[in-house]
Amino acid sequence: MTERVSQQPEQDEPLDPAVEKVRAKLMRFVVINLGILFLALMAVVGALVYRSVSTGSPEAASTGPGLSIPPEGSIISGEITLPADARILSQSLAGSRLTMLVETAGAREIVVYDIDATRIIARFAITAQ
Numbered sequence: 282m283t284e285r286v287s288q289q290p291e292q293d294e295p296l297d298p299a300v301e302k303v304r305a306k307l308m309r310f311v312v313i314n315l316g317i318l319f320l321a322l323m324a325v326v327g328a329l330v331y332r333s334v335s336t337g338s339p340e341a342a343s344t345g346p347g348l349s350i351p352p353e354g355s356i357i358s359g360e361i362t363l364p365a366d367a368r369i370l371s372q373s374l375a376g377s378r379l380t381m382l383v384e385t386a387g388a389r390e391i392v393v394y395d396i397d398a399t400r401i402i403a404r405f406a407i408t409a410q
Contacts, residue, residue, distance in 0.1 A: 359399055363392070378402075 296304065351357050363369075363383060370382040370389070379394040393403035 357396075359396070361394055361401070 364385050367383050367385045370384055372381045377396040381392045383390055383392050389407040391405040392401055395402045
């Protein structure tokens with residue numbers, strides 16, 4: 282008959298002091314890097330939250346910094362003076378700047394009008410080469 286030998290689980294032997302030093306350095310390295318990674322992640326999340334909160338409503342952002350939305354029932358009105366025979370071919374609004382393509386007596390020019398200042402701030406003649 283075979284005899285059963287009772288084996289006890291082997292105990293972990295203590296590490297060599299040099300290996301223990303390397304293990305301790307490695308653990309410190311891992312902990313520090315995980316801490317830095319966590320802080321960087323929190324900074325990104327904080328920036329996203331700040332940006333989403335500080336953007337405000339889309340209506341206020343689209344009107345520009347100086348042009349305010351009038352009270353209910355009223356409108357903003359003004360006058361842009363162009364020559365009598367001028368035709369507006371196209372226009373574009375960006376913030377409080379209105380850009381118009383104007384044709385006067387066969388000549389075309391781009392006119393930039395500032396709504397806040399209520400004046401034409403630029404004229405660009407369009408010529409052929």
